[in-house]
Amino acid sequence: MNEKVAMDKLKGLGKDIHDEVVKGEPPKFETVLRSRGNIKYDEGVGCLRLGNKKETRNFLTVSQSRTFMQTVAIANKTKRFLKEDLHTSIRGLYYQLKFSLGENLDESLFEEQGESNALIEDLEVALGIKREDLHLTTDRKGVVAGPMKIRDKFGGEENTIDLTKQGRSGWMVPSDVDNGMEFMDVDAKYILVVEKDALWQRLNEDKFWKKEKCIIITPKGQASRGTRRLIRKLADQDLPVYVFTDCDAWGWYIYWTIKTGSMNLAYLGRDFSIPESKFLGVTMSDIEKYSFLKKLTIKAKDIDVKRASEMMGYPWINKHKEWVAELKKVLKTKQKIEQDALQGQKLTFVGEYIKEKIKNEEWLP
């Protein structure tokens, strides 16, 4: 469905440019400014997104001519990927551009991949579509298991994948969870996002997802685009989303990036944010609550403390008094604690910790 929309939008872009040429007007391409000044926190939705400032690239303006041509070249290539029904990475796109354009031009239109990356973001924003809808694959990292099935149409085949039958491994979260994919028989009470794969493996061995009727996802650190879309789509089915990370600024920022997005990814807006997410832990308060954790804390490094102090400056974080209190504790005690430490006394305690937190609604906003 999205692919169809993407194709129509690419055609529309081509038609507009064509019409301008026919009318004798200079062809142009309008997109939304992605620079810091146009990033805002959308209080209503609860995520970072771009404002309304526009930017126009004009073919006949010398300084913009190259960028304009590059954008058109990318639009043209991805239109062909859609038509051929083939996918590639942005690195593959880069080589396609470098190959086909290098021949007919004095200078190669694309020297660095950085150039094509930025222009893909422009195109996503200008047309209001995702790169995945343009058949561009992205980095994969996350893993999922739990009571649901995936109907997957890809490469001319259709498979139904039961996420309760993936054994010790779980199912790897793909690059694109929208096109040619359906979620079926979702029979979960909630979604649990676990920062580290090691903890995910621990919970998977305990069949936590079966006993608790939940879907467990690990982004393996910062969440990939595919993982964020997967969580977003499940949240759209009214499933609560709980996030469980290390107790330090980096772990907490993984939570915040899932919840509100980040500066760099603000152009993606709500499609890749889950403002409904709640933070289960690990919190600085846990160190006081669970006495066995006291001797398992780690001394925070200067960079950890600096990062915590930066987070204190983000209005979408510091509007929550609970988070200010947690961040202040980091600055004061200069301690941190890993989620792995919850296994210190008993390997299976991780699941008990999560169940207790959810039962007592003991989470941070």
Next chain:
Amino acid sequence: MNEKVAMDKLKGLGKDIHDEVVKGEPPKFETVLRSRGNIKYDEGVGCLRLGNKKETRNFLTVSQSRTFMQTVAIANKTKRFLKEDLHTSIRGLYYQLKFSLGENLDESLFEEQGESNALIEDLEVALGIKREDLHLTTDRKGVVAGPMKIRDKFGGEENTIDLTKQGRSGWMVPSDVDNGMEFMDVDAKYILVVEKDALWQRLNEDKFWKKEKCIIITPKGQASRGTRRLIRKLADQDLPVYVFTDCDAWGWYIYWTIKTGSMNLAYLGRDFSIPESKFLGVTMSDIEKYSFLKKLTIKAKDIDVKRASEMMGYPWINKHKEWVAELKKVLKTKQKIEQDALQGQKLTFVGEYIKEKIKNEEWLP
């Protein structure tokens, strides 16, 4: 099966120490030296492994007492993991040690995870077992698809996973492919190892594994322990193993680590090496052979050239004239090329390239 052996060996270790104490002898622990001087290239097998130099840790020698106690503590903990039939990561083990030993001792027995890591390697070598057999999970990264099934017994359940029905994602290679796991109905002509996930996704979309009757695996860069064991076990079924990486010293070294192991992993020996592997490409010679590649090369950085020059010094590499010729081309032309560049002219060319190389037996040793 391995777990049973591991348990017996842990018990044997305990019994030896106990007997020494009863006899009034100082308890000791003997392992194989893992330092550079005891690493050799085994010409017969074709992999890096440890030599015969031993090291003894004596409880009553002041400088060795701490290490001895740490080793016994790790043996004790992993024995409990086996008995409880639960797994954890080495980080989880570290916290278990830190927690349980911290209580009864003046100083904490484990201050840094680095200490426990090195001692786990000691234990693997001393007992001739793998950490996976001690229920320690390791980092996961690789993905696999193709004509085979996995029977997986884990966490009290049994699943049969058909690796032809994993859709766009493939099956994530787990941490342990030995214990509680069987490979069934392997109906492949060969194993193809593809360095980058982006290329694996490309081949998976083309259903390359179906058309070619092969198993495609991406380690996603350097291969994890699980991925290396998976390839080793498939090679033990007499399937040829072909490796396909970037054309630069880093990509080539991914091949060499799969084939012969590396200095750091020499203690693992043949269990994690695949000396039978053959290198399909990308080679420097391909730049001359496939004319479209000429304009898709990248200038090698100083560090690339330096690494190539180092590789030239490894006897297990420089004994092959084909590799010396390739490395010399890097030093001379200072160029490199990514496997992604094969898509420059046509997205589906990657598969054609691989088929042609295999058909013409055009590989490097």
